[in-house]
Structure formats: structure tokens, C-alpha cells
Amino acid sequence: MDNTSYIEISRSALENNLDYIRAKKKAKTKLSLVVKGNAYGHGIDTYGPLAASLGVNHFSVFDAHEAYQLKRSLSSPAEIMIMGMITDDQIPWAIEEGVGFFVFEEHRLKQTIAVAKALGQKARIHLELETGMNRTGFVKNQWSHLYKLIQDNSEHLILEGLCTHFAGAESVANHLRISKQLKAFKEGRKTFKPLEPHYIHAACSAAFLRFPKSQYDLVRVGILQYGFWPSVETYIATEGMHENATDPLQRLISWKSRIMNVKEVAKGEYIGYGTSYLATQTTKVAAVPVGYSHGFSRSLSNAGRALVRGTRVGVIGVVNMNVMMLDVSHIPSVEVGDEVVLIGEQGNQSISVSSFSEYSDQMNYELLTRLPQDIPRYITD
Ligand SMILES: *Cc1c(COP(=O)(O)O)cnc(C)c1O
Numbered sequence: 001m002d003n004t005s006y007i008e009i010s011r012s013a014l015e016n017n018l019d020y021i022r023a024k025k026k027a028k029t030k031l032s033l034v035v036k037g038n039a040y041g042h043g044i045d046t047y048g049p050l051a052a053s054l055g056v057n058h059f060s061v062f063d064a065h066e067a068y069q070l071k072r073s074l075s076s077p078a079e080i081m082i083m084g085m086i087t088d089d090q091i092p093w094a095i096e097e098g099v100g101f102f103v104f105e106e107h108r109l110k111q112t113i114a115v116a117k118a119l120g121q122k123a124r125i126h127l128e129l130e131t132g133m134n135r136t137g138f139v140k141n142q143w144s145h146l147y148k149l150i151q152d153n154s155e156h157l158i159l160e161g162l163c164t165h166f167a168g169a170e171s172v173a174n175h176l177r178i179s180k181q182l183k184a185f186k187e188g189r190k191t192f193k194p195l196e197p198h199y200i201h202a203a204c205s206a207a208f209l210r211f212p213k214s215q216y217d218l219v220r221v222g223i224l225q226y227g228f229w230p231s232v233e234t235y236i237a238t239e240g241m242h243e244n245a246t247d248p249l250q251r252l253i254s255w256k257s258r259i260m261n262v263k264e265v266a267k268g269e270y271i272g273y274g275t276s277y278l279a280t281q282t283t284k285v286a287a288v289p290v291g292y293s294h295g296f297s298r299s300l301s302n303a304g305r306a307l308v309r310g311t312r313v314g315v316i317g318v319v320n321m322n323v324m325m326l327d328v329s330h331i332p333s334v335e336v337g338d339e340v341v342l343i344g345e346q347g348n349q350s351i352s353v354s355s356f357s358e359y360s361d362q363m364n365y366e367l368l369t370r371l372p373q374d375i376p377r378y379i380t381d
Contacts, residue, residue, distance in 0.1 A: 004289035004322070005257035007371065008344070008380045009042055011050060013250035017225050018054055020248050024208065029215045030199065032081060034222035035070060036062035037369035041295075042226060042253060043377035045073035050379055051225075052076050060220045064090035067099050081126060081161070083220070084136075091115045091123075100124035100160045104136040109149060116156035126161030126199075127192065131184035132177060133167040140184075143191050150195055161218070162189060162197035170206035170230035172237070178207070182214060206230040209238045227251035228353065228364045251352065254344025254380075255371070259308070259336055261287040262328065272317025272325055276302055283316075284329045288340050291322040295371040296342065300324075306340050309333065310347025 025031060033056050039047035048059065048070045057078045061067050063085040070080060082101035086094060088111050094101055095116055103109045103125045116123040127146070130137030138146055150157055164185050168174040182202075189200055200216040205224040207214045227249040229235040239245050264284050271277045271285060286308065292298045296319055304315035306326055313326045328334045343351055353364050 003374065003376050005255060005294060005342070005375055007041075007043065007375050007377045008254040008256065009046060009050065009377055010250070010252045010254070010380055011054075012381055013227055013252045014050065014225065015054055016248075016250045017227055017252075018051075018056070021208075021221055021224060024212075025219065026212070026215050028217070030058055030218040031056065032058040032060045032079075032201075032218055032220050033225055034060045034083075034204075034220050036060070036066060036083070036222070037365075038066075038371075038373055040223065040226050040365065041368035041371035043373075044069050046377040046379060048073045049075065052078060058218070060222075064094060064099075064101075067094070067097075071097060071099070083126075092119060095119055095121050095123045098124060100126055102126045102128045102136070102161075102163070104128040104130075104138060106142070106146075109146070113149075113153045113156050116153075122156055122158045124158045124160040126163050126201075127159065127197070129162065129164045129185065129188040131164040131181040131188065133165050133181070135165070135167075137164060140187075143188065147192065147195065154195075159192075159195050159197045161199040161201055162192050163199075163201045164188070166202065166204065166207050166211075166214075169204060169210060170234050172233055178211065182211065204230070206234050209234060223365060224249065226253065226368070228368075251344075253353070253368070255342040255375075256344065257288050257290045257340045257342065259286045259326075259328075259334070259338045259340055260289050262334055262336055263287075273320065274318065277317040282329070283327060284331075284334065285316065286313075286326045286328040286334060286338075286340075288324050288326060289322060290340075290342065291320045291324055293321045293372075294375065295367075296324060297367070297370075305351055306342050307344075307346040307349050307351055308338055308340055310349055312349050312351075 033051055035044050038044050052074055060081045060083050067080050067082050080099045086101050092115050112123045128137040130139045166178050169178050199218040201218040203214045203219045205221050208219045223230055265279050267279055267281050269279050290296050298319045301318040309331050311331050313328055315324050316327045317325050
């Protein structure tokens with residue numbers, strides 16, 4: 001059964017972005033694509049195989065369920081790394097499947113050792129160090145104890161990674177904090193060096209670009225691959241200093257639906273629930289079967305934009321659970337079934353995800369990942 005809207009993912013745009021990332025990457029650094037949050041809304045089981053077909057063979061996810069989804073969708077072998085949540089009862093699966101995971105507290109480490117021992121198979125762990133983000137990661141006074149625990153259990157563990165995460169590398173205002181983290185991480189690298197971690201890693205998209213020395217052996221690139229900058233600051237600092245700079249990244253995602261009803265409303269009538277929109281002239285209203293339950297934020301009420309027949313139109317009234325309304329008064333030929341572009345291009349107009357963020361208070365990351373999992377995703381050229 002068709003859904004009320006659908007998402008298209010552009011293969012050529014991903015190719016373009018991967019070229020850009022690979023050119024910025026040190027030759028020996030491994031690229032891991034971060035596909036948490038349903039591949040930032042792009043649809044993990046459509047997106048994973050697409051990226052794999054373009055030569056990507058390392059992926060980072062947040063939890064074991066995502067690792068499972070990704071693994072199931074891929075037809076070629078790839079390394080998968082869980083950066084966040086894995087429960088005790090998911091650990092055996094991860095070990096058996098060779099899926100790596102972050103370890104940032106002692107219970108998980110001990111549990112991992114016990115399971116690996118029982119299975120007679122080594123676990124691939126990434127030891128996360130606390131360097132100043134103060135979220136997860138082992139603090140310095142635990143390091144020597146950990147060192148010994150890992151050393152004593154080397155027949156059950158592969159120290160696949162030694163890692164940390166920066167607390168906001170996309171903002172110049174955080175520069176001092178990031179520098180301190182780099183310094184703390186250096187000490188950690190020295191401490192654990194004799195255990196020969198396979199990948200030293202720390203960089204997200206922003207650090208990858210702005211702190212190239214943090215690329216180490218592997219980079220965890222998220223938002224950049226989808227054609228978005230972590231922040232405007234990062235874009236300007238990386239590309240935008242010169243006149244006529246054009247964005248080298250391309251967005252992969254388009255989100256489309258179709259008009260389900262068109263009607264004319266007389267001057268003086270309110271449109272939709274309540275009194276938030278008053279027709280100040282005869283208004284042609286198009287109803288679109290997409291609402292906040294589909295990820296089109298209520299904060300876009302009377303503010304969002306869409307494209308119909310190559311023309312930019314505005315959302316009028318409040319966004320409902322399953323329906324929004326557009327003012328199509330200026331498009332005489334408009335009819336039921338016409339394509340509506342919510343994100344992407346039509347004719348020579350375009351609606352970007354960032355324009356959404358300007359009209360609502362959502363940021364790119366949030367808007368993308370809120371696109372429901374059940375909207376079908378299709379790959380286009
Ligand atoms: C999300 C995440 C990344 C990727 O961040 P981007 O800003 O999207 O590149 C990297 N590392 C960790 C631990 C993350 O949680």
C-alpha cells in the first residue's frame with residue numbers, strides 16, 4: 001500500500017559528498033559512516049547498501065538494534081561499530097557477529113569478558129575515554145585498572161579502538177574545550193599504547209574538518225555525508241572565506257507528497273482549526289496528506305514552505321496530525337494529484353532542510369531524524 005509521502009535519496013549526491021570527504025581525509029585514515037538515527041532519517045536499510053555500493057565498508061551506529069538492522073540489509077561484509085547502547089543480552093549476538101562496541105563502564109567490560117569467555121570468541125571493543133564531554137567514557141583514575149583488566153583478558157578481547165567524543169567541535173566558541181580534550185586524549189593514547197588499539201578515533205564531521213590532527217586512524221563522519229554542514233561556522237571556516245564560494249556538498253534527500261484536495265475559500269473565512277489563519281481574499285487551499293505525525297513539525301504552522309508546479313507556496317493554518325494546507329491561490333492550473341515537494345527541488349525552485357530550521361526551531365539533525373521510519377525511501381540518480 002502506498003504511503004502518503006515518500007523520500008528519495010540521490011546516489012550521485014552521495015558520490016559527490018564521499019569524494020569531498022575522501023579528499024579531506026588523510027590517506028591512511030579509515031572512513032566510518034555514522035548511520036545512527038535511521039541514517040539521519042535517510043533510512044538505514046536503503047542507505048546502508050547504497051553507501052556500501054560506493055565502497056564504504058565501515059559504519060557506526062548508536063545501538064545494537066541499529067547494528068542488527070544494518071547488518072541484515074548489507075550483502076557485503078562491513079565493519080560495524082556500536083557507539084552507544086548495547087544491553088547484556090545483546091552482547092553475545094555482537095560478539096558472534098563480530099560487531100564492535102564502545103565500552104565506557106566497568107560492568108559492560110566485565111560482562112563482555114564473561115560472554116567472550118563462554119563463547120570462546122573474542123569481543124571487539126572500543127574503549128571510550130572521558131576527555132571532557134562528561135557524557136560517557138572512563139575517567140582518568142580508572143585507566144590503570146582498566147589497562148590491567150584488558151591485558152589480563154587479552155585472549156577474550158580485541159582492543160579494536162581507543163576513542164573519545166568532542167563536546168561541540170562545530171563551534172569556535174568551544175575551541176578551548178576541544179583543545180583540552182585533545183590534550184587529555186593524548187595522555188590516554190600514551191597510557192593505552194602498549195595494548196596496541198587497532199583504531200584511535202575521535203573525530204565527528206566538525207572535528208574531521210576543523211581539527212585535522214584529530215583524524216587519527218578512523219573518523220566517524222555523520223552529517224557531512226548527507227550533504228549538510230555541522231554548523232554554518234564550520235562551512236564558512238572550511239569553504240566560505242573566498243568570494244563566490246559555492247557549497248561543495250549536495251543534499252541527498254527529497255521528501256514528496258501529492259495534493260489530495262483543492263478548494264476555494266471565501267474572503268473573511270478562517271482556514272483550518274481555530275482562528276490562526278484568516279482569508280483576507282478569496283483563497284485556493286490545497287490539502288496535503290502530511291502532518292506532524294509524519295515529521296512535518298507543528299511549528300511550521302503558517303510558516304512552512306512547499307513547492308507545487310514549480311512555485312513556492314506557504315503553509316496556512318496550523319499543521320494537523322495528518323494534514324497540512326497550502327495557499328495555492330497563485331497557481332491556476334493546480335489540481336488533485338499534483339506533486340508537492342516538502343524538501344528538495346522542483347522546476348528551478350528548492351526547499352532545503354535548513355530553511356525548515358529557519359522557520360521552525362528545529363535543527364537539521366533533529367528534523368532529519370524525525371522523519372518516520374515507515375515513509376518509503378527510494379534511491380534515485
Ligand atoms: C553522532 C556521532 C558522530 C557523528 O557526528 P556528526 O556531527 O554527524 O558528524 C560521531 N561520533 C559519535 C560518538 C556520535 O555520537
